[in-house]
Amino acid sequence: MGTGSSKNPDCSSSHGSDDREDQGGGQLYVSLKMEENSYLLKSELIPHVYGSVPLVGSWDPSKALAMERESSSMWELSFVVPPNHETLDFKFLLKPKYSNSPCVVEEGPNRLLTGGTLQGDARSAVFRLSGGEVLLEYRVFIKADRVSPFDLAASWRAYQENLQPSTVRGIPDVSMNSVPESGTENCSSASLELDLEHYVVPAPTTSANSGLLYAANMTETPRSLSHANAFSKAAGGASHPVSIGVPTERPATIKEMEVIVPDPTIVYSSSGIVESKSVGTLSSLQKQDGQRGLFVDRGVGSPRLVKSPSLTTFTVDQNVHSEAKNPIPAAAGAVAAAAVADQMLGPKEDRHLAIVLVGLPARGKTFTAAKLTRYLRWLGHDTKHFNVGKYRRLKLGTNQSADFFRGDNPEGIEARNEVAALAMEDMIAWMQEGGQVGIFDATNSSRKRRNMLMRMAEGKCKIFFLETICNDRQIIERNIRLKIQQSPDYAEEPDFEAGYWDFRSRLDNYEKVYETVEEGSYIKMIDMVSGHGGQIQVNNISGYLPGRIVFFLVNTHLTPRPILLTRHGESRDNVRGRIGGDSVLSDTGEVYAKKLANFVEKRLKNERAASIWTSTLQRTILTANPIVGFPKIQWRALDEINAGVCDGMTYEEIKKNMPDEYESRKKDKLRYRYPRGESYLDVIQRLEPVIIELERQRAPVVVISHQAVLRALYAYFADRPLKEIPHIEVPLHTIIEIQMGVSGVQEKRYKLM
Ligand SMILES: Nc1ncnc2c1ncn2[C@@H]1O[C@H](COP(=O)(O)OP(=O)(O)O)[C@@H](O)[C@H]1O
Numbered sequence: 001m002g003t004g005s006s007k008n009p010d011c012s013s014s015h016g017s018d019d020r021e022d023q024g025g026g027q028l029y030v031s032l033k034m035e036e037n038s039y040l041l042k043s044e045l046i047p048h049v050y051g052s053v054p055l056v057g058s059w060d061p062s063k064a065l066a067m068e069r070e071s072s073s074m075w076e077l078s079f080v081v082p083p084n085h086e087t088l089d090f091k092f093l094l095k096p097k098y099s100n101s102p103c104v105v106e107e108g109p110n111r112l113l114t115g116g117t118l119q120g121d122a123r124s125a126v127f128r129l130s131g132g133e134v135l136l137e138y139r140v141f142i143k144a145d146r147v148s149p150f151d152l153a154a155s156w157r158a159y160q161e162n163l164q165p166s167t168v169r170g171i172p173d174v175s176m177n178s179v180p181e182s183g184t185e186n187c188s189s190a191s192l193e194l195d196l197e198h199y200v201v202p203a204p205t206t207s208a209n210s211g212l213l214y215a216a217n218m219t220e221t222p223r224s225l226s227h228a229n230a231f232s233k234a235a236g237g238a239s240h241p242v243s244i245g246v247p248t249e250r251p252a253t254i255k256e257m258e259v260i261v262p263d264p265t266i267v268y269s270s271s272g273i274v275e276s277k278s279v280g281t282l283s284s285l286q287k288q289d290g291q292r293g294l295f296v297d298r299g300v301g302s303p304r305l306v307k308s309p310s311l312t313t314f315t316v317d318q319n320v321h322s323e324a325k326n327p328i329p330a331a332a333g334a335v336a337a338a339a340v341a342d343q344m345l346g347p348k349e350d351r352h353l354a355i356v357l358v359g360l361p362a363r364g365k366t367f368t369a370a371k372l373t374r375y376l377r378w379l380g381h382d383t384k385h386f387n388v389g390k391y392r393r394l395k396l397g398t399n400q401s402a403d404f405f406r407g408d409n410p411e412g413i414e415a416r417n418e419v420a421a422l423a424m425e426d427m428i429a430w431m432q433e434g435g436q437v438g439i440f441d442a443t444n445s446s447r448k449r450r451n452m453l454m455r456m457a458e459g460k461c462k463i464f465f466l467e468t469i470c471n472d473r474q475i476i477e478r479n480i481r482l483k484i485q486q487s488p489d490y491a492e493e494p495d496f497e498a499g500y501w502d503f504r505s506r507l508d509n510y511e512k513v514y515e516t517v518e519e520g521s522y523i524k525m526i527d528m529v530s531g532h533g534g535q536i537q538v539n540n541i542s543g544y545l546p547g548r549i550v551f552f553l554v555n556t557h558l559t560p561r562p563i564l565l566t567r568h569g570e571s572r573d574n575v576r577g578r579i580g581g582d583s584v585l586s587d588t589g590e591v592y593a594k595k596l597a598n599f600v601e602k603r604l605k606n607e608r609a610a611s612i613w614t615s616t617l618q619r620t621i622l623t624a625n626p627i628v629g630f631p632k633i634q635w636r637a638l639d640e641i642n643a644g645v646c647d648g649m650t651y652e653e654i655k656k657n658m659p660d661e662y663e664s665r666k667k668d669k670l671r672y673r674y675p676r677g678e679s680y681l682d683v684i685q686r687l688e689p690v691i692i693e694l695e696r697q698r699a700p701v702v703v704i705s706h707q708a709v710l711r712a713l714y715a716y717f718a719d720r721p722l723k724e725i726p727h728i729e730v731p732l733h734t735i736i737e738i739q740m741g742v743s744g745v746q747e748k749r750y751k752l753m
Pocket residue numbers: 359360361362363364365366367368468469470475479482483525527528529558741742743744
């Protein structure tokens with residue numbers, strides 16, 4: 001979007017407006033910049049903008065908008081002009097930072113922007129100071145782009161949801177910014193081959209290539225059969241998938257993560273504040289806190305710095321790892337406090353949740369179940385996907401013809417009910433051992449079958465149905481073809497057409513007996529394919545987790561688009577080996593920034609609406625700087641893991657000066673929380689809105705962020721278990737392209753340097 005005013009294919013700095021007209025209807029996104037040539041002289045004067053619309057003060061200098069310092073010499077301000085104010089008169093003015101002396105308005109006539117075009121040249125801003133004796137001159141850069149209401153709404157929502165003054169640098173968590181094309185002149189030194197394939201490097205063997213695999217193969221294996229290797233042949237050898245793609249390994253469970261919580265009666269006895277506590281036990285000091293009903297999720301660490309309610313100093317608690325009892329079902333540390341509360345407070349059966357899929361074949365049930373499993377596991381909920389089709393194949397073989405699925409075939413019905421009951425029994429048994437969310441994936445298309453499942457779940461787990469309905473004939477046709485290619489049911493059918501007609505007739509058999517869900521608690525996804533136009537119906541759904549699931553499903557869709565993940569260019573702190581900080585780029589990092597701009601321009605050349613997301617730290621903003629033609633959004637949620645008291649140190653310094661911290665982190669990098677900082681689990685929690693927004697976006701997104709954050713984001717797409725996250729390789733100067741599509745997620749990597 002808005003590419004017309006800033007696209008710069010040949011490194012010139014043209015400001016053409018070629019495609020502006022056909023993007024009409026949007027609002028005007030204006031970016032103003034002023035460059036000082038003598039920083040020292042003017043550091044006491046803050047440039048402001050005021051003008052004809054209320055947004056910029058309606059010509060009232062006291063309401064002028066302050067510009068922000070973008071670098072040592074550049075000031076910046078961006079804002080959106082509503083469509084009914086497409087003509088904007090404005091001027092720059094300087095306000096003294098510390099005194100009440102009057103502000104100074106720039107010389108010359110008003111500047112005028114009409115319909116996104118600047119009238120006249122972007123002349124320098126000249127100010128007369130000290131009674132006219134001193135002249136100050138700033139170079140001015142003005143850029144205006146049309147923004148579609150869709151993108152604006154997305155950015156605005158992101159802004160609203162995350163806007164909190166940063167405690168670190170006093171700037172908004174998320175802000176919109178569009179940087180002009182300065183810095184691209186030197187693009188020859190950073191130019192890329194025309195053919196981007198030249199830069200492709202192999203993705204790791206555990207990469208996000210689930211699109212290449214059939215999701216049902218990755219689901220649970222019947223307990224009764226899991227030791228009998230003889231059955232794996234019947235399942236097309238898929239009972240223990242070990243090759244690339246979605247790992248079958250579930251995330252760390254309670255046992256692995258030793259989730260320990262205090263006695264709920266103590267927690268809720270007084271203030272009623274709920275704790276999400278990831279590990280450890282109550283030390284005596286913690287117990288004191290506990291009696292006030294207040295606990296803090298401390299992550300893990302070396303002897304912790306604990307603040308006692310009665311002490312004003314921090315004391316060292318040596319007992320954190322001592323007692324380890326009383327595990328709470330299923331909270332794995334990354335899980336939000338509200339989920340833990342639901343589990344601790346609610347009726348026993350509510351501690352486990354069964355999500356029962358319903359729908360005709362080829363309606364996206366397995367796809368949706370796999371996606372939901374990935375999301376819930378990533379958030380730290382112990383989740384398993386039980387696919388009755390896989391049970392059937394393992395029990396009865398892969399070569400069942402359409403007749404087997406007829407509604408008037410009593411043997412077929414009995415055999416199908418038997419494998420469904422077996423899968424449900426396994427799911428419930430697993431929940432009784434502590435499993436939290438079971439996703440039961442089958443057509444479950446008759447009321448009778450669903451009644452059977454409800455009876456089995458009674459008193460054991462909460463249950464809701466998730467029905468996928470699709471009314472679009474073309475999509476169903478596409479889904480059928482995908483099925484024939486992917487499903488082990490047709491793996492041994494050499495004739496595609498024969499497979500196709502068999503599957504169609506299986507579908508007809510199901511359609512004859514299909515009864516849509518009208519009973520119990522349910523969510524219906526109706527035509528939720530393209531990201532607009534579909535609907536979600538919700539009946540009798542309550543609780544934290546079901547609520548989150550509805551929110552997740554509302555935001556997901558199948559529109560193919562790439563998500564490009566990259567770390568910032570090498571920073572000066574990277575060179576010095578210092579962690580955290582907010583340093584600028586090294587020379588090598590700057591070259592990467594230019595190469596990345598070049599790459600983005602080539603890779604996204606056919607995209608009208610894409611956006612660039614950065615953290616609020618300089619090294620990502622500067623990496624995004626040379627990219628032109630796309631709006632940029634800064635998210636605080638994308639900031640690097642907060643290293644707390646270790647921020648700015650090298651790993652060697654931490655090892656030498658804080659050996660306990662160093663060792664604790666080495667032992668459990670996932671849950672280790674830097675004193676006054678964050679753990680990886682904390683990072684995952686704050687990235688959840690980013691994941692939802694990435695799912696919701698229909699246009700490509702380039703995410704320029706940091707090592708720890710990208711490990712966490714990548715793990716979501718690649719379905720990597722939580723405990724691997726802190727060790728995933730995310731090298732500098734490499735782009736991980738995640739292709740979201742109708743058959744899942746695929747990954748490609750480019751190494752530019
Ligand atoms: N909500 C949906 N509606 C329609 N099609 C979908 C939906 N979600 C995913 N799909 C598509 O349906 C295809 C087949 O889905 P699958 O999950 O194997 O079907 P089912 O389990 O219902 O037989 C997927 O590859 C995907 O492209």
